[in-house]
Amino acid sequence: MAAVREDGVALEHAALPLRCDRDVVLTAVSGTGQALKYASEELRSDREIVAIAVENSCGDAIKFAAEEFKGDMEIVRNSVELDGNSLQFASAALRRDRKLVLTAVEDAGIALKYASESLKQDREVVLAAVTQHGMALEHAGRRFRKDPEVMIAAVRQFGHLLAKGEGRVQGDRRVVMAAVRQDGMSLQYASPEVCGDRDVVLQAVRKNPMALQFASQGLQNDREVAMAAIRKQGYALRHAGGSMRRDRDIVRAALEHAGSCALEYAAEELQNDTEFVELAAWVDRILLDVGG
Template structure:
């Protein structure tokens, strides 16, 4: 072949090399001879700046050798040079002879696509998944791609190291012999502590490996061998990071007061894994209660679960822990009051005697209105308690006895919170214009619970249909024949309301035009919402 003299363009003065080298005020050249990889004939001779990269050399060679940079492989002494290598580093004495091999352009395109993430290993054929260069490129970009490499390449130590350094959990896809390789295991765990679960054999007992894992994820202790679980330093590091890791410590260390204290300081619920000697330790249990909002009480010894001080500490953190205390404590007024002040629902677990105590029930209802359901005797029908409850949840009016459902103040409070509470009001108040209007202000569809006389009141019906045209379905026939009412309804929800108008108004040209125009506006999204299309919207379950 003919010789081609080629000089690789030097960098601008002061430019820094991308890899290796530093700054130089004058280029320092290296002399290179490029021979054909098969023929050994000289393809070209050239000089280049020492700081140039192999990848840049390939780009400069492309016109001379008739091969794109991606399709070139440059070898020095049988070793393939990487694009990021610096020419000055490979030409030790200022000169070097390189061999150039051209690869199949189709393969070059594939490699370029994998390098640019335009193709993923999982979508390639078996041949590509068995190609070491293709797989290496894929792994350098996504370690989890190891799952799609051929079985032989999943046994390749160098490739597996590349994979786990990018994604520690990729270790699961490596061959078994590499999952038991300490260096590979350390690389994986360094990247992802939970990769310890995919380690096999002796490395699971390696002290430094397990320690590095549990310092990041305490629960990784679950995947260690037995020996590290008996190591106080390892277990202490684990519970400092995740208290519940105490579960995986050896029996002797679960009885170690220092370790158990560290665990419950991190997470009070870790008390469930402590040995009996610690679940009966007052200080340990106190710390556990403070760090579990009281819920750790159920893991304490029976003696401490009967301890009034411990019980008070628990229910002040979580009132529902009242369910787990001895029956005697459920009769203790101070304990029950503390519980219901934290969670009104705890009233369900109090003794019947205290569920009849007005002040206890009031404390519960003030915290959680529906707690009134658990009251016994007179408090269940107490006007003051009911008023407190319905202000939180109007539907609780259903719990009121018949006489109180006639109490206008009580009913008004209920419908202000939930218009549908009108359903539970006495008939006389369902016909009270003020009460109904208040309910409609909150819930237009509550019109269905008003008396027939009120549903015939044009002003009342207008108040409903202007907010929800669907409410026309619940109006009395007189209101459904009223032009103003029907027009207001169709303006609000279009032809959906028209079907509830009186027949003569359904045929009325002006009403039909209004409905048509409203439909157009609704389709444009001016007013339409999902609740507009749901006639039951606004109802509480």
């Protein structure tokens, strides 16, 4: 009994009579709800013990409770309020309960995975889930991949989810802007029209210079766009347009960051220019000293 008072999980090593003793088990689950796992089958069917275990386990002790309690609204509600993911242990009937599922996904968006199919089609439930955790989009009804508001909620957290967009979403400037603010490389999933939007592309290359490769040809030849990318990563010169590779200021900025790694992407006449060859060699020496 002393060991159980000290650590409820010690019930695992207790003799069977102790695991069948209500007072001992109550003491164990009052300290550590997960101790319910080691209680006798009879005591895992005791409502008071289960309720106390759930309260003292961040909710997940419900998985060790008798099956009848997984359909008990009060116990399940207490469980999902503590941990939305414990919705997975609820009965099928409770996973169809809109209010309960909303409670779960507001705590843990990924819990949408355990909601009934009908609630995965409920916009309010889906939006709450995706707002809490963008990856919940994977468990939502497919039609929400065409919903700009749902997609914005998702890509604000995980820009690459723009790849999941359907319909006109990948051409929706608001959605794409939200995505590239989180992950510049998500520009690759935008429509050609948006890849030609200067403000969107500038945002993308400021977040990740290598996103320049997904910009429209016109913007790859835009001096401000190219410079924004190259000042952060000289190697991005490889994705700049031809006119930018011939621009001495652009090439100089690239070499100052990346040395000879960038020089190979400059126009041929600049690759043989003494000023740039010497600049690349000087930067290479500095980078080598810093790296060494």
